[in-house]
Amino acid sequence: MGPEALKGHLDALLLAVVARGPAHGYRIVEDLRLRSGGAFDLPEGTVYPALHRLERGGLLASRWTLSSGRRRRVYRITRRGRAALARQTADWERFAGAVQAVLT
Amino acid sequence: VIERYLAELRRLLGRGPGRARLLAEVEDHLRETARRLEREGAPPTEAEGAAVAAFGPPDELAAQLAGEQAATAVGWSSRVLMVALAGFVPVYGFVENFSPPAPWPSADATPAHLVWKLAAAEYLLLSAALVGASVFILARGYRVRPGGPPGLARGLALAVALCALALAVGAALGALEVVQRNALYRDLGVADPLTPLELLLTTAWVALLSISALAAAAWSIRRSFSLTRA
Numbered sequence: 317m318g319p320e321a322l323k324g325h326l327d328a329l330l331l332a333v334v335a336r337g338p339a340h341g342y343r344i345v346e347d348l349r350l351r352s353g354g355a356f357d358l359p360e361g362t363v364y365p366a367l368h369r370l371e372r373g374g375l376l377a378s379r380w381t382l383s384s385g386r387r388r389r390v391y392r393i394t395r396r397g398r399a400a401l402a403r404q405t406a407d408w409e410r411f412a413g414a415v416q417a418v419l420t
Numbered sequence: 421v422i423e424r425y426l427a428e429l430r431r432l433l434g435r436g437p438g439r440a441r442l443l444a445e446v447e448d449h450l451r452e453t454a455r456r457l458e459r460e461g462a463p464p465t466e467a468e469g470a471a472v473a474a475f476g477p478p479d480e481l482a483a484q485l486a487g488e489q490a491a492t493a494v495g496w497s498s499r500v501l502m503v504a505l506a507g508f509v510p511v512y513g514f515v516e517n518f519s520p521p522a523p524w525p526s527a528d529a530t531p532a533h534l535v536w537k538l539a540a541a542e543y544l545l546l547s548a549a550l551v552g553a554s555v556f557i558l559a560r561g562y563r564v565r566p567g568g569p570p571g572l573a574r575g576l577a578l579a580v581a582l583c584a585l586a587l588a589v590g591a592a593l594g595a596l597e598v599v600q601r602n603a604l605y606r607d608l609g610v611a612d613p614l615t616p617l618e619l620l621l622t623t624a625w626v627a628l629l630s631i632s633a634l635a636a637a638a639w640s641i642r643r644s645f646s647l648t649r650a
Binding site for chain 1: 441444446474475476477478480481485487491492
């Protein structure tokens with residue numbers, strides 16, 4: 317599944333991944349790939365501008381941490397982020413249910 | 421390979437905000453990926469090449485980041501514009517309520533040019549308010565979308581700039597009109613003019629609002645038009 321198919325859903329996917337626990341960019345991309353069974357084949361770099369935007373929007377927060385002597389930016393979901401994720405999940409379920417009903 | 425990628429990305433990002441942070445995150449990501457691939461048996465150079473390939477072209481990343489920043493800048497500049505426009509309401513109320521009322525004392529003293537200036541100022545401010553409100557609503561809609569076309573960011577930034585310019589010109593004409601009308605009333609001695617302190621505070625407030633709106637507009641234009649460099 318390419319970047320075009322993911323357009324419009326990347327925010328919800330990133331929020332869902334970070335909602336499972338604070339993580340840095342590499343871990344988020346890995347988690348996204350593993351949880352999708354490798355279906356989401358997007359350039360890994362595209363995740364960072366999206367993470368920065370979500371942070372500017374107050375849905376994520378981040379801070380530098382030291383891990384094995386390396387500085388890493390770790391993201392966590394905010395209360396507003398959880399509320400946005402709940403809304404986007406509900407929207408997606410309605411949409412997917414409707415598409416499923418038409419297709420089958 | 422990773423160093424070359426980072427150098428190219430550094431060049432493309434220019435001096436934009438968040439550059440150092442993004443570069444640090446990208447470097448960490450690329451090195452982590454290369455380490456994983458090496459653990460899986462890839463030679464170091466191949467591992468770095470694969471990490472860079474999976475990350476995507478640096479120009480696309482720079483363009484995406486510039487697009488996000490342009491959207492944010494346009495959103496904020498439209499908010500500043502709306503606050504500046506709202507800031508004119510108390511000024512207008514103050515001037516209209518506390519300066520002596522029309523009609524002018526005599527036909528000879530009727531300053532047609534002042535009336536024209538006042539009309540022009542009000543027209544410009546009203547136009548700025550109406551167009552500014554539309555731009556604000558559009559920018560709000562634009563902000564919530566992931567990314568967005570660069571042309572839309574530029575169009576909105578230009579619209580914010582035009583409104584800010586109309587606001588500044590209208591404010592300057594209005595302030596000039598207030599100062600001249602005040603002087604005229606004082607010369608005619610028909611009513612109490614605004615005190616020098618009131619005049620100073622009014623013009624300072626109007627200048628602050630105009631400069632804020634213009635600065636915010638210049639910021640969003642710079643951000644949205646930097647998209648072409650990426």
